[in-house]
Amino acid sequence: xxxxTQLTLESALGGMAAGDFTSEEITIAHxxxxxxxxxxxxxITNTFELAIDQAKASDARRAKGAVGKLEGAPLGVxxxxxxxxxxxxxxxxxxxxxxxxxxxxxxxxxxxDGMVMLGKLNLDEFAMGSSNxxxxxxxxxxxxxxxxxxxxxxxxxxxxxxxxxxxxxGATATDTGGSIRQPASFTxxxxxxxxxxxxxxxxxxxxxxxxxxxxxIAKTVKDSAILLDSMAxxxxxxxxxxxxxxxDWIASCEKSIKGMRIGIPKEYxxxxxxxxxxxxxxxGVEWMxxxxxxxxxxxxxxxxxxxxxxxxxxxxxxxxxLARYDGMRYGARVDGENLxxxxxxxxxxxxxxxxxxxxxxGTYVLSAGYYDAxxxxxxKVRTRIAEDFKxxxxxxxxxxxxxxxxxxxAIGRKVNDPxxxxxxxxxxxxANLAGLPGISVxxxxxxxxxxxxxxIIGKALDEDTVFAAAGALEKAAxxxxxxxxxxx
Amino acid sequence: MSAPEHxxxxxxxxxxxxxxxxxxxxDRLEPLAQELNGILGWIEQLNEVDVExxxxxxxxxxxxAPLRADEITDGGIRDAVLAxxxxxxxxxxxxxxxxx
Numbered sequence: 001x002x003x004x005t006q007l008t009l010e011s012a013l014g015g016m017a018a019g020d021f022t023s024e025e026i027t028i029a030h031x032x033x034x035x036x037x038x039x040x041x042x043x044i045t046n047t048f049e050l051a052i053d054q055a056k057a058s059d060a061r062r063a064k065g066a067v068g069k070l071e072g073a074p075l076g077v078x079x080x081x082x083x084x085x086x087x088x089x090x091x092x093x094x095x096x097x098x099x100x101x102x103x104x105x106x107x108x109x110x111x112x113d114g115m116v117m118l119g120k121l122n123l124d125e126f127a128m129g130s131s132n133x134x135x136x137x138x139x140x141x142x143x144x145x146x147x148x149x150x151x152x153x154x155x156x157x158x159x160x161x162x163x164x165x166x167x168x169x170g171a172t173a174t175d176t177g178g179s180i181r182q183p184a185s186f187t188x189x190x191x192x193x194x195x196x197x198x199x200x201x202x203x204x205x206x207x208x209x210x211x212x213x214x215x216x217i218a219k220t221v222k223d224s225a226i227l228l229d230s231m232a233x234x235x236x237x238x239x240x241x242x243x244x245x246x247x248d249w250i251a252s253c254e255k256s257i258k259g260m261r262i263g264i265p266k267e268y269x270x271x272x273x274x275x276x277x278x279x280x281x282x283x284g285v286e287w288m289x290x291x292x293x294x295x296x297x298x299x300x301x302x303x304x305x306x307x308x309x310x311x312x313x314x315x316x317x318x319x320x321x322l323a324r325y326d327g328m329r330y331g332a333r334v335d336g337e338n339l340x341x342x343x344x345x346x347x348x349x350x351x352x353x354x355x356x357x358x359x360x361x362g363t364y365v366l367s368a369g370y371y372d373a374x375x376x377x378x379x380k381v382r383t384r385i386a387e388d389f390k391x392x393x394x395x396x397x398x399x400x401x402x403x404x405x406x407x408x409x410a411i412g413r414k415v416n417d418p419x420x421x422x423x424x425x426x427x428x429x430x431a432n433l434a435g436l437p438g439i440s441v442x443x444x445x446x447x448x449x450x451x452x453x454x455x456i457i458g459k460a461l462d463e464d465t466v467f468a469a470a471g472a473l474e475k476a477a478x479x480x481x482x483x484x485x486x487x488x
Numbered sequence: 489m490s491a492p493e494h495x496x497x498x499x500x501x502x503x504x505x506x507x508x509x510x511x512x513x514x515d516r517l518e519p520l521a522q523e524l525n526g527i528l529g530w531i532e533q534l535n536e537v538d539v540e541x542x543x544x545x546x547x548x549x550x551x552x553a554p555l556r557a558d559e560i561t562d563g564g565i566r567d568a569v570l571a572x573x574x575x576x577x578x579x580x581x582x583x584x585x586x587x588x
Binding site for chain 1: 496500501504505506507508509510511512520523524526527528530531532533534535536537539542543544545546547548549551553554556565568569571572573574575581583584585586
């Protein structure tokens with residue numbers, strides 16, 4: 001049998017439907033690939049035995065004619081999604097051996113659609129990071145390598161690395177400032193963050209609640225549409241979940257973009273950006289023109305304020321969300337001299353340095369006397385950023401930008417310089433602040449043979465246009481490169 | 489309103505750490521103050537933005553908060569709730585003494 005791990009999700013679902021192979025067969029092929037790829041450190045917890053049981057159950061359902069949207073597909077789940085009875089860590093020590101007694105709504109949807117779960121994928125601790133180096137379970141290694149080991153991006157680095165290495169057909173991820181799209185760009189995979197409110201946040205370990213949004217990392221644009229179609233949907237358990245229908249996203253991936261107006265924001269040309277990224281962006285413009293789109297220059301004047309606003313809003317919300325980790329009801333506890341000392345020692349031992357840094361920033365900007373000057377001002381700047389997009393939509397239907405200002409970098413290079421690390425998210429964070437859908441599509445290799453992505457940002461709830469533009473981009477870019485399998 | 493000076497010193501870090509319920513060793517206060525000042529200094533550029541009369545953003549997509557009936561839809565799962573407790577006894581969490 002040909003190597004089942006080389007298939008896309010779409011072709012794997014087709015192959016099972018045609019009876020070419022069973023879920024058990026393709027699941028075992030992926031488990032073998034996962035075990036060979038241990039050096040990537042993509043998983044925190046594997047659930048291989050459970051996966052085989054789920055695959056057998058899927059094959060039995062299929063025999064009876066019950067076939068879900070993801071029927072029998074072996075997938076990975078970012079370890080930020082609570083999974084009933086399966087250890088969930090958020091890559092932090094503070095959760096100890098936490099085994100959720102409940103399931104996140106996104107993975108509930110996917111299980112109902114026939115997902116086979118291979119395991120829980122590594123990430124930056126509490127999804128705070130852009131390189132996977134803040135994980136307390138060790139960094140993930142990018143399957144793409146150039147002399148030295150590279151970061152896979154973050155925070156969904158395990159998800160991106162697993163998909164790029166063909167050890168999962170696709171994976172769930174989350175994106176608070178770029179945590180789906182930046183690792184997708186760094187690994188030559190596709191990642192979409194949908195409109196805020198499309199995917200329920202229930203059962204996803206909270207980082208910054210007004211920004212957190214789930215989405216998939218996949219091998220192709222259409223695979224990402226298949227996954228998102230399962231993940232998304234209204235959920236009464238999340239008060240910010242939108243009660244709207246999914247679009248016909250899978251079909252949209254093949255829709256013509258003739259006449260579509262693609263905006264090019266001039267503020268996304270930043271100092272110090274490698275010339276290769278500018279020229280790839282220019283190439284992207286040509287591709288879109290060739291596909292029949294009209295190119296429109298637009299201005300998003302508040303772009304430069306997006307990251308500083310984010311680094312107020314996100315830590316502020318994180319400091320509130322992470323107050324729940326007190327070592328009393330679940331997770332690890334370090335006993336101190338009294339209750340407060342127990343809290344303080346538990347949290348100092350349980351949270352890593354980046355998480356502690358953000359909790360303290362968040363506490364500071366929310367503290368008495370500073371709330372108006374920092375948090376309230378940042379939320380007003382956020383309105384300005386959202387207005388920039390609304391103005392742009394007067395003259396265009398979607399935006400084309402680079403996903404990241406650089407190719408994947410070496411492990412350890414930026415870890416001690418928080419602001420340089422934060423700048424990774426410069427092109428992605430605006431979509432989080434405005435709540436808009438954004439997708440990263442692999443577009444080319446740089447001179448070192450490393451992947452670079454381009455991003456499409458769309459209007460709120462207009463994933464159909466985003467998928468159509470991304471589909472056209474993918475077709476034109478014809479990105480077929482794969483990392484060399486040095487890890488086997 | 490004018491922005492505060494981003495002058496975080498060791499004493500401020502001690503206070504923030506206390507509010508954050510994070511134990512910070514004495515010799516870490518000064519380095520942390522410098523780290524926080526680096527980040528807060530970078531954030532100061534937000535003061536350039538004219539936000540006069542701008543409403544703070546509350547939601548990306550305009551929706552009204554959903555209402556639901558105030559009724560119990562879950563419960564009776566004591567053992568599941570307690571399953572992850574670091575310390576428990578006879579159906580209760582065991583926590584350090586908080587009232588002397």
